[in-house]
Amino acid sequence: MKTFSHLHEKLSNGEFAVTGECGPPRGANTGVVDKKIKLLRGFVDAVNVTDNQTAIVRMSSIAASAHLVRAELEPVMQMVVRDRNRIAIQSDIMGAYSLGIRNILCLSGDHQKFGSQPDAMNVFDIDSVNLIRTVRDMRDTGKDMSGYTLDVAPQMFIGAAANPFADPFEYRVIRLAKKIDAGADFIQTQCIYNITRFKEWIRQANNEGLTDKVYILGGVTPLRSAGMARYMNNKVAGMDIPEDVIKRMDGVDKKDQADEGIKICLETIEELKGLKGVHGVHIMAIEWEEVVATIVEQADLK
Amino acid sequence: MNIDKKPKLTLFHCLNSFKETSSMFDGCQAKTVKMACSSMTKDIHLLKAFEAGADAVLVLVCPEKGCRYSEGSMRAKKRVDYVKTILDDIGMDSRAIEYIQHDSQKTTGLIKDIIQNNDIRA
Amino acid sequence: MITASQKPINEIIKLIAPYKKVLILGCGTCVKTCFAGGEDEVAVLASALRLSFKKKAMTIEIEEQTVERQCENEFIQEASVKMARNDATLSLACGAGVQAMVKRFAKNIVLPGVNTTFIGIQESQGIFTEECSGCGNCELGIFGGVCPVTRCAKKLLNGPCGGSQKGICEINPDTDCAWHLIIERLTTLGQLDNLKTYIPPKNWDTSLSGGPRKLVREDHII
Numbered sequence: 353m354k355t356f357s358h359l360h361e362k363l364s365n366g367e368f369a370v371t372g373e374c375g376p377p378r379g380a381n382t383g384v385v386d387k388k389i390k391l392l393r394g395f396v397d398a399v400n401v402t403d404n405q406t407a408i409v410r411m412s413s414i415a416a417s418a419h420l421v422r423a424e425l426e427p428v429m430q431m432v433v434r435d436r437n438r439i440a441i442q443s444d445i446m447g448a449y450s451l452g453i454r455n456i457l458c459l460s461g462d463h464q465k466f467g468s469q470p471d472a473m474n475v476f477d478i479d480s481v482n483l484i485r486t487v488r489d490m491r492d493t494g495k496d497m498s499g500y501t502l503d504v505a506p507q508m509f510i511g512a513a514a515n516p517f518a519d520p521f522e523y524r525v526i527r528l529a530k531k532i533d534a535g536a537d538f539i540q541t542q543c544i545y546n547i548t549r550f551k552e553w554i555r556q557a558n559n560e561g562l563t564d565k566v567y568i569l570g571g572v573t574p575l576r577s578a579g580m581a582r583y584m585n586n587k588v589a590g591m592d593i594p595e596d597v598i599k600r601m602d603g604v605d606k607k608d609q610a611d612e613g614i615k616i617c618l619e620t621i622e623e624l625k626g627l628k629g630v631h632g633v634h635i636m637a638i639e640w641e642e643v644v645a646t647i648v649e650q651a652d653l654k
Numbered sequence: 655m656n657i658d659k660k661p662k663l664t665l666f667h668c669l670n671s672f673k674e675t676s677s678m679f680d681g682c683q684a685k686t687v688k689m690a691c692s693s694m695t696k697d698i699h700l701l702k703a704f705e706a707g708a709d710a711v712l713v714l715v716c717p718e719k720g721c722r723y724s725e726g727s728m729r730a731k732k733r734v735d736y737v738k739t740i741l742d743d744i745g746m747d748s749r750a751i752e753y754i755q756h757d758s759q760k761t762t763g764l765i766k767d768i769i770q771n772n773d774i775r776a
Numbered sequence: 777m778i779t780a781s782q783k784p785i786n787e788i789i790k791l792i793a794p795y796k797k798v799l800i801l802g803c804g805t806c807v808k809t810c811f812a813g814g815e816d817e818v819a820v821l822a823s824a825l826r827l828s829f830k831k832k833a834m835t836i837e838i839e840e841q842t843v844e845r846q847c848e849n850e851f852i853q854e855a856s857v858k859m860a861r862n863d864a865t866l867s868l869a870c871g872a873g874v875q876a877m878v879k880r881f882a883k884n885i886v887l888p889g890v891n892t893t894f895i896g897i898q899e900s901q902g903i904f905t906e907e908c909s910g911c912g913n914c915e916l917g918i919f920g921g922v923c924p925v926t927r928c929a930k931k932l933l934n935g936p937c938g939g940s941q942k943g944i945c946e947i948n949p950d951t952d953c954a955w956h957l958i959i960e961r962l963t964t965l966g967q968l969d970n971l972k973t974y975i976p977p978k979n980w981d982t983s984l985s986g987g988p989r990k991l992v993r994e995d996h997i998i
Contacts, residue, residue: 434930438977460930460937465947474930478977481934497977515938520959526971527935533974534934542938589939589946698816701823740820743785744828 356491356509357454358426359398363538363567368625369632370653371428371540371569372396372644374420376411385416389423391641395648398426398455400540400634404435407467414448421452428511429453432461437477438486442496445487449506457511457540458483462589481534484512488535512536514568516553517546517592525556528566538567540634543584545593545616547623554629563629570624573636574643575613578602614647621651663769664703667714668692670722671756678762682769692716693726700737700751711751712768714761727755777806777897778870779904780813780890785824788866791887792825792836795863800825800889801855801877802842803869810904812890813868815842821868821889837862846873852880859884912982912989918970920961925978927954933975 355361362369372392377384392399399420403413417427429448436444445456460480464472478486486497487510494505512531516524528539544550550570557563575581578601585593597616604612617635624630633653637643648654662683667674669688685708689695692715703711713734715727731753738748754764782788792798800818808814822838829836841858844851846869855877859865864885867874870892877886894906909926916923925931929947936955939946943956962968980986 460932463929463939463947465929476931477980479930479932479934480937481974482977513938518936518938519941519943519953520936520956523935523955523959523971530934530972530974590937590941696816698819698823701820701827704827705823740785740824744789744824745831746827 356507359455360509362397363631369569370396370648371398371400371634373400373636375402375405376416378410380411382419385419388641389420389425392644393425395645398428400428400430400457403430403432406462407464409468414444417453418451427453428455428457430457430459432459433476433478433480433483434461434474437475438497445506455509455511456487459513481530484510484531484534484536509537510535511538511540514539515542515590516550517542518590524553525560528557528562529560532562532566536566538569540569541571542590543571543573544620545597547620554627558629567631568629569632569634570630571634571636572617572620574617575601576640577609617647618651661709662707663710664708665712665714666695668716671714671716672761678765691723691726692730693723695730695733697733697737713753714756717755777809779810779893779896780807780870781893782812782890788889789828792864792866797837797862799839799841799858799862799865801865801867803846803873804842804844807869807890818842818868847876849880852877913979918973919958920965922954922957922961924954933978
């Protein structure tokens, strides 16, 4: 079987995969990217490079992904449909492939309302399901959206996001199925703190036979403090941190809270490893990249 | 403003809410507009009162729960608030218009205070 | 209807300041219903402007008129007499009304007094909501009669994003998640299978993306 990337190869071998995350800098400083590369290289199979995450203007995900390629750390280039119409989307995918980028994560994108430029016009020409389909059609038919046969068509390993914690819950699995039909090869989920709800979601996905068709990487984010837990629960859309997790963070001394957060993260990873239908873990240590090595080593993921 | 001149006051009130007496307007030139219900207080009437030279406009309404037409007093209050925003926008003092909920014990005294203290002036 | 809201008075003052005689022209259709530019709003605005100019010791003559519909030539005609004797007309109609006036009175100055906001409905007294974007290609049938193009902040056609919680859109606690409403409605109608239907990329050519649109009815052209 043809594999499109190292991440794809690892997953297709049935190995438990680990991905990390790298947010590009608010500026053109490649030093920031290089520093994150050093912290992640050797510990993860691939690294998501975010695309103007939370609608805050940053170095482009294509350029930052290219820096990762150059440093021999495999990127998962994130692409949102918020900022590009279908012309720019297809063009950027071709450009990214030409730069050696082999994984893409297709997203709608955070609304600009809470970003650094709330007065911007958004695009949303196509939705994330159609972005997935576009990349898949390019790869499998060799044609762009207009039906034109490309001389070299990008061959990408295609990812999509899923949020098992958003409402309406009954719809989440239908939406997952839709993304798989559109061509998603792998799924990275929203951060898991409510493991009960996650288990119910993966059970439904197993029942529908979806986990045989797609690789699922459970998302985790180590909590740094009880304050961060509360903030994320209240302010980040689609985030579900149960009260007992917040209490557990509150229950330890401030200086030990980061360690407790890592402990919770490790326990979640341990649970995920044992779940049928979970093929890996996506560690989003936001601006805390140095902790990834610790987690990977302690969770015995190497 | 000429301080020797008596201030002009226009009072809109619900005829169900109170009976006016001439003495309560001592010290000002008063004009009263009786309405069947204070809900008939329209923003244009309030502004026209200022255009006609009023220094201050008062809208006297029944207590909210005492309004015979149930929502009249609430509507009147909203209109007064709206006209206040207009006055602010055009650089007039929004305190020149006030809304008073009628209370048989207090209303007359309140109006007198307002007149004597020159509390509200356009 | 088309909804609109009146421009801040100070913006209007700046617009009309260069003129000595101004006609405020209302429209008795949509903007009347949304309290932005009907007869009542014309009267209030005129009064507020007179007070404001008086306070600044400036003089301005203001006339008032409201026609049934500013977007139709036959009603606009009624304004011609007053327009002729004023230096400028401040229109309280929607953008279509203002431009209909401009087409009809090529040499007159016509200024906008409202900001045109959206195609919507009065959901309850005093509350107006946007319902339609006029995309030129209605697909309400499959969405149970709730438009995701207009009412989903991300125009998602294949289901909700991950930010919706308890039926509320992530971008505003006052906004219902359109997809939540679609699912509720399809549940009521027993049409939940519609959710599994793949919706291809939308053809925006029929929307403003295809440039200004024109509707031609041959059978009505003489």
